Amino acid sequence: MKAGAGHRVVVTGIGLITPVGIGTEVTWRSLLEGRGGIAPIRRFDTAGLLTRFAGEIKDWDADAFVEPRKRREMSRVIELAIGASVLAWQDAKLGTLSPGVADRAGCVLGISMGGMDALETAFTELSVHGALSPYTLLMAATSLASSQVAIRLGLRGLNYTANSACASGAHAIGESARAIQHGTATLMVAGGSEAWVNRVCIAAFNAVKALSVNNDAPESASRPWDVDRAGFVMGEGAGVLVLEERTHALQRGATIYCEVLGFGVSNDAFHVTQPTQDGPERAMRMAIDDAQIEPSAVRYVNAHATSTALGDINEVRAIRSVFGTHADAVPVSASKSMIGHLGGAAGAVEAAVTALSIRDGRLHPTANLVQPGKGCDLDFVMGAARTQDVPVALSNSFGFGGTNTSLVFSKMDATL
């Protein structure tokens, strides 16, 4: 990350809670095997909703991560954020920080819809009783997730919530990396969480016709780039990375997944739901430029690819424009084909998937991509996982409101 030419940033821990598993390796294995987690919704009554399926987390036991009496002040999105953060913290083999490090350790989480489920309950409670529980605020306020993580892990530095719709998780990681680069922090717990599989959010996204309504075949409804794609599928979950200043990580003997090499951002400044090609292009170019590499150095793209008609083709065109003739030599896959769209957590989970691709030299397939739609002509990883050295990879995340982010990760000390 060249801007400011400051400290280098590495990834030393990953925590994932997704519709295909609780834990990083279980999620990763499922993705590599092409196994998805989309199914009819079980957690609440879906009667009357146009979309009645999603990627729900199975066997979630919040008590494993949160003291039972503290759960009263938390909505699901906060519990998931704590769960993924604790997993990442354990993975990084971090314990209690010394006071000096703790003051420069922070947490930034990307959350978009937040505690909408708590508000849903609150409106009913208010109309019946005329007053609310003191916990309503703590459950509904999006910013409380990063605060709750800070309390548990003893992170006494930079702390806030990033909200840029479906790019939130990527923004959280990019800005956290910047904070380390510029010296504001030495260590950051960065990622995203979303628990938007509830009646209000589904009805709201149905209203803008963004969701697939293929209730007859939920498991194959999320099909990025496929000719039969017809809207995205909601998933819930959280993804958290531990980012660390490189020297700090090396000195404590941490296991390093990869380096955060570049971060690019842009806004379409055009329309709230309709994307432009120019916005994603500028984000990718900025990230590649920030990484101080040529586009041809990128060997894998984990695409935003939500399975919508317009968004998918738009990203394909933007990738073609940025990579030129090299575009045909860059494998691309879409994690959303198996876990669905994790909203504010999507960019963080997919950044983690990109880091794992670099670590293992493995690219997961895009499930349900059988016949690419017109104009969708990149080198899609489909059918089965691919084995290939990945020195540098790029992960895209875009959101409503025309917000765009790109992150570039590389192997430690890769020859570029």
Next chain:
Amino acid sequence: MTTFSQIQAIIAADLRVDPASIQPRSSLVQDLGADSLALTELVIKFERLFKVSIPDEALRDLQRVEDVVRYIDERGLQAAAR
């Protein structure tokens, strides 16, 4: 059900403590671990169940479980056992 047993059940569920550990002499804050938010939440639950009003001024005197029982019994409003 007595007022005490009803209060005991509410506190046990809310603070996630063993009902047997909730005695008349138990202090809500010191023995049962309620913080300011938890106290506010408990008051709301007592008010709704017993149909009483517990103003903030009264809360200061409700240190122990028996104080709450007395406050509610004195107002003669046993919860309707429905």
